[in-house]
Amino acid sequence: MATLELNGVVKRFDDTPIIHGADLSVGDGELVVFVGPSGCGKSTLLRMIAGLETLSDGQVVINGERIDHRPPSERGIAMVFQSYALYPHKDVRGNLGFALKHAGVDKIEIARRVDEAAAILGLESMMERRPRELSGGQRQRVAIGRAIVREPDVFLFDEPLSNLDAALRVHMRVEILKLHQRLGATMVYVTHDQVEAMTLADRIVVLRAGRIEQIGSPLQLYREPDNTFVAGFIGSPAMNLLDVTVDQGRLQLAGQPIDEIDTPPEASTLGLRPEHLRVCDAGTGLTGQVVVAEHLGGEAIVHLALPDGQVVVAKLDGDAELRPGDALSLTLRDNGARHLFDVKGLRLRTP
Amino acid sequence: MTSGQRLSSTALHAILIAWSVLALFPLVLIVINSWKSRGGIFREPLALPGAETFSAKGYAAVLTNSDFPLFFGNSLIVTGVSLLLILLFGAMAAHALSEYRFRGNTLLGLYLILGIMVPIRIGTVALLELIVDLNLANTLTALILVYTAQGLPIAVFIFSEFLRSVSREIKDSARIDGLSEYRIFFEVVVPLVRPVIATVAVFSMIPIWNDLWFPLILSPGEDTRTVTLGVQQFIGQYNVDWGAVLAALSVAILPVLVMYVVFSRQLIRGITAGAVKG
């Protein structure tokens, strides 16, 4: 299908930069997810690829051709909007075929593509209905179908699941994943939900305040976050980021030495994932008092207060009968990892 | 912007400017010429008042020979009071219709809204008789009552549509706090409808201010003339003295123009914000 490149893309509103020089290379058939907190610029970046926003600087390249000077309809892209943006006055068939009809494609070809998209998305039984007669999930599928019909080089998704309720969101996530496997198309997907990002992406682009913080596969970002922002953003519950000091090569947390390994003196923050912690014998490891225990049945999320006031969150076995006030000691599981960051929040390579 | 887009943008502006000229040109003409002498008006209508042609005689005639301040005051009173009553009573009725459940709610709502489609002028014959019987002929009160009745249906409609979309929670929380329904209306609901007040005001105000029919029929007396009627009579009297006539027209236009330019942003925001989609 297609490759997509962003080279030094910058966006300024008046003189204020919104996007600071984004560089990205998307391979053919990849599903790349832009993720980040509100206002990080992910939607703006997507809209610049679509042509709904102009670039202040830089280039957007699709299949080796520079396209940032072209209007949206000539870029080989198709977009799925957060609010679906279906044409209210047309039925499903009309919505799917609208762009092709306007472009003068012949009727037989339109029908072929429309029927094919309808089959892929399970829309055959509602082709004559209007958007107002459809549920949220059905409207979303029509919006996706409208994009499929155009046979674009790159699919763009702008938070398509945000308007759906939680259960439907989970279901549609799987549908989109299956769609990607079936079409093998290059897709750029924007979301603020890191779970969506982790489950859908071939690679994730984490954005903050207009800058790309890290690009990598979900597992890469999970195992090797480049900085404390990415570390805390990926994974739920969020990674514990604890203030630590180093004394003679040994890591000190809450006044206690906790490690035998040689630790670089620049280490300032220790990252521990809640799911990497387990209960150990009293008095060893990290010891403190339980503040909150959330029992979810299969697992228990326990908040442990350390002597220096910092709180550690751990995801423990559901059987752990812990209550506020109990004393508890935690240590790393065998497959667990500790992440070290310096005072600026950047990852330190562990020896 | 591609050059194709820039071109059509010029064309669009050309159309808009053309219509702007068409809309403004008569007004500009009037105001310019109201400051000219008779000769100046005739010989060079399009020229600005120059040293030779400047004359304030028209305005003098207007201000001395007619009661324009009185007429203007009458219009102001009638329009202002009517507007106030329309807004207040309209909001009250709309609040009752949209907030409370009672028998006849639907029917009453339909009844009140009927007036939008049925113009009040049809009942003028009986209205005049009624006004005379109530001893209200040639009073501003008559006009106020009629205009209020005329403006209520659309006010009730717009307000109740708007109030429907406002969440009940803030009113319920006030009830829990112990506020009476009256206080809830004045202190909670009224501030809430602010966005649409401008819409209702514009829809109501213009037909009242510019109306010729009811002042002519119900209150043509010298004391109770509105500015619309006053200008019309003045023109009838002075139609040869163009300077005076033009001055009269300018006097009639100017206050409205000033107020409009000052408030235009709110006005238009009001119309387009909570506005009628059809």
Add this chain to the structure above:
Amino acid sequence: MRRRTWTAGTSPSDAFQGEAGAVALVSASRDAVRPAPGERAASRHYIWVFLAPATLIYTVFAIYPIVESLRLSLFDRPDGVVGGTDAFVGLANYARLFGEPYWVDQFTNAFANNLVLFVMHLLIQNPIALALAAILSTPTLRGAATYRTIFFLPTLLSVVVVGFIWQLILSPLWGITPDALAAIGLGDWFAPWLGLESSALTTITLISIWQYVGIPLMLFYAGLLNVPEEVIEAARIDGLTGFWIFWKVKLPLILPTLGLVTILTYIGNFTASFDLIYSVQGGLAGPDGSTDVMGTFLFRSFFGFQSQQGDIHMGATVASMLFVIILVGVGAYLFGVQRRLRRYD
């Protein structure tokens, strides 16, 4: 007792969709505060306090007069004695209206003229308003606010002012129009249009259009602004440009507004047209009745003018006919147009 909360998504912009908002009011009442157990509606006196002023004024000064006028049309004063008691004459007045040449000629003339006035407004004013609104609503337009202010100005003016301004401009004495036409080579074209039977109605109608373009303009503008932004973006991605976006996406979505504007134009043209014509052409709507419309005819009928005597009962009869004319239009709108125009939400 379970209370349903009214979900977001309804807005004043939904106002005129559906059957005159009546359905909306019905739904609202289902949601409203129920009386507490033991409390009857009657004891919630505040409801009636809220409703009373509006209902009272409206009934006394709007509804009653209309009903009474209709009633008066069924009566007459025997011997034409003023102050005498009215006698019920059934449809005799209507027979006079449609039987006596004096009356029926005036009626048909006024009705025909009014129809022409309406059709001209429909075919000239509303398309112009739509075009201007379409241009104004393009998002990249600069100075839109200024244009809007200017376009709405004539509508604010008193109709007397407007009538007279144009009388002056078109006057053969002043020379503005003749000179302007001469400048573009159409000097021969000029005529005292307002004074000629053949052209007076057209000229007055154009003046009225000049003034009132602002109202449909605003309504169309509001309607166009209400088209969701993302639908327009989707259209851009689908390859549509400015004009086509208007034609294929925006226009279909504001058809309800178009319907509303049409019926409002209809009602306004049949009632409010009086003001302009009266102030420009006088109560007799000259020249030779060529600008007579239902409004001026009604005025003359019951109020009298110059040599024509006023007759309350014939006036009421004319008013009733006007009422019928309007009802027919409104009925056609509500049942024909509204039914077919579905909401798109």
